[in-house]
Amino acid sequence: MPIDYDLVIVGGGLAGNCLALALQGIGLKIALIEAQTAGQLYASAAGDRALALAAGTVHVLDTIGAWSGIAAKAEAIRHIHVSDQGHFGKTRLSAEKSQVDALGYVIAARDIESHLTALVADTDTRLFCPARLTGLVSGHDSVNMSLKFDNGPVNLTARLLVGADGGQSSVRKLLDITQHTTDYGQTALVSTVKSTLANHNTAYERFTRSGPLALLPVSPHHSAVVWTRRHDEAEDLLSCPEADFISALQASFGYWLGELSLVAPRRAFPLSLIRAERMMCGRAVIVGNAVHQLHPVAGQGFNLGMRDVVQLAEFIRTEHLQGKDIGATPLINSYVRARQKDHSHVINLTDSLVKIFSNDWLALAAARNIGLTVLDRLPMVKARFARQAMGLSSQ
Numbered sequence: 001m002p003i004d005y006d007l008v009i010v011g012g013g014l015a016g017n018c019l020a021l022a023l024q025g026i027g028l029k030i031a032l033i034e035a036q037t038a039g040q041l042y043a044s045a046a047g048d049r050a051l052a053l054a055a056g057t058v059h060v061l062d063t064i065g066a067w068s069g070i071a072a073k074a075e076a077i078r079h080i081h082v083s084d085q086g087h088f089g090k091t092r093l094s095a096e097k098s099q100v101d102a103l104g105y106v107i108a109a110r111d112i113e114s115h116l117t118a119l120v121a122d123t124d125t126r127l128f129c130p131a132r133l134t135g136l137v138s139g140h141d142s143v144n145m146s147l148k149f150d151n152g153p154v155n156l157t158a159r160l161l162v163g164a165d166g167g168q169s170s171v172r173k174l175l176d177i178t179q180h181t182t183d184y185g186q187t188a189l190v191s192t193v194k195s196t197l198a199n200h201n202t203a204y205e206r207f208t209r210s211g212p213l214a215l216l217p218v219s220p221h222h223s224a225v226v227w228t229r230r231h232d233e234a235e236d237l238l239s240c241p242e243a244d245f246i247s248a249l250q251a252s253f254g255y256w257l258g259e260l261s262l263v264a265p266r267r268a269f270p271l272s273l274i275r276a277e278r279m280m281c282g283r284a285v286i287v288g289n290a291v292h293q294l295h296p297v298a299g300q301g302f303n304l305g306m307r308d309v310v311q312l313a314e315f316i317r318t319e320h321l322q323g324k325d326i327g328a329t330p331l332i333n334s335y336v337r338a339r340q341k342d343h344s345h346v347i348n349l350t351d352s353l354v355k356i357f358s359n360d361w362l363a364l365a366a367a368r369n370i371g372l373t374v375l376d377r378l379p380m381v382k383a384r385f386a387r388q389a390m391g392l393s394s395q
């Protein structure tokens with residue numbers, strides 16, 4: 001029986017679209033299935049979240065032709081300032097000392113998502129949108145899928161299926177891959193503030209008694225806020241008058257940027273760590289948030305997903321150009337093996353940061369303050385930390 005596609009990607013978010021773009025120009029027949037139309041994606045409140053892109057991620061976006069169209073909308077991070085509320089420890093990283101132009105960039109998720117969607121629409125990739133994957137069976141030579149498209153059923157076959165369909169992945173569920181969920185009991189509050197003092201391209205990460213707080217530069221006097229609070233506190237902060245929100249924010253953040261005022265709606269994202277027990281089954285594999293949905297404390301979610309995409313695209317490209325079957329088990333196994341160390345490292349790092357910095361137990365507070373102070377005084381260790389924050393090093 002003829003196979004419809006070499007590759008079917010389920011999910012046209014950041015990971016799925018980047019994978020489609022990374023595999024252009026080598027003669028692969030690709031289809032992409034996405035549940036939301038471009039208009040729905042653009043209008044979604046989730047698009048308001050600001051993403052800190054590591055330098056490594058920006059480099060990949062550039063390589064796949066996706067950076068030049070959004071570079072003007074992104075703000076460079078040239079300094080990172082990490083502090084612990086009420087304690088002396090702090091550390092600072094700078095692009096200049098790391099001998100790079102920028103430690104990373106900040107961009108609204110909406111801007112990058114809609115740009116990637118438009119770029120993929122301009123390629124030979126067959127788009128099924130709005131369409132939802134409803135069933136799949138992985139066989140010996142191909143994987144068979146059923147979708148709901150234009151309110152009717154469609155069946156497709158492919159050599160390889162990639163599930164890039166996010167934290168609530170249908171592919172993961174249909175493959176019966178167990179997921180491990182850690183509910184942090186926390187919500188990320190997201191908004192944008194204007195400040196009387198310029199941020200000088202500084203990203204602030206402040207660990208407060210009530211949870212981590214990040215202010216990321218989006219223009220000289222505007223910063224995106226990502227503030228983690230317990231669910232009940234977040235609910236209060238979402239519904240309280242703006243003035244109360246700002247005074248609570250100011251009390252947690254301090255006056256590093258002078259007086260703050262709110263310039264965008266407040267949005268809420270409940271937080272949990274979701275980790276898939278396996279990444280493959282037969283001719284299907286999962287990438288990005290479908291494998292690992294992280295707490296945003298270290299801004300690593302998409303950066304980690306991008307490294308999945310790069311690795312998988314490299315394996316597929318090499319096998320395809322050698323005339324081999326891109327859905328064969330050895331290829332998928334190599335991909336899975338290649339990604340495990342990075343996944344464990346980033347997941348454990350992020351999870352530990354949440355736990356260590358959400359705890360005010362005296363000994364722990366002292367230890368983390370000593371840690372931050374020591375880090376500030378050890379150039380080699382700090383340089384390693386900076387490389388990691390930039391996504392230039394995953395270990």
Ligand SMILES: Cc1cc2nc3c(=O)[nH]c(=O)nc-3n(C[C@H](O)[C@H](O)[C@H](O)COP(=O)(O)OP(=O)(O)OC[C@H]3O[C@@H](n4cnc5c(N)ncnc54)[C@H](O)[C@@H]3O)c2cc1C
Pocket residue numbers: 010011012013014015016033034035036049050051052053109131132133134164165166167168169170171188190226269287288289290296298299300301302303304305
């Ligand atoms: C508040 C917050 C702040 C963050 N900050 C950062 C940051 O600073 N840096 C960073 O690197 N990361 C950050 N992240 C994480 C980042 O947003 C995610 O890691 C990233 O969006 C995951 O991309 P993805 O493509 O894997 O999944 P998603 O973006 O979830 O995309 C999945 C896509 O699949 C589609 N889909 C789902 N089910 C189906 C189906 N059955 N059929 C067809 N299509 C389907 C969905 O419509 C969606 O378009 C943050 C997250 C949050 C919540």
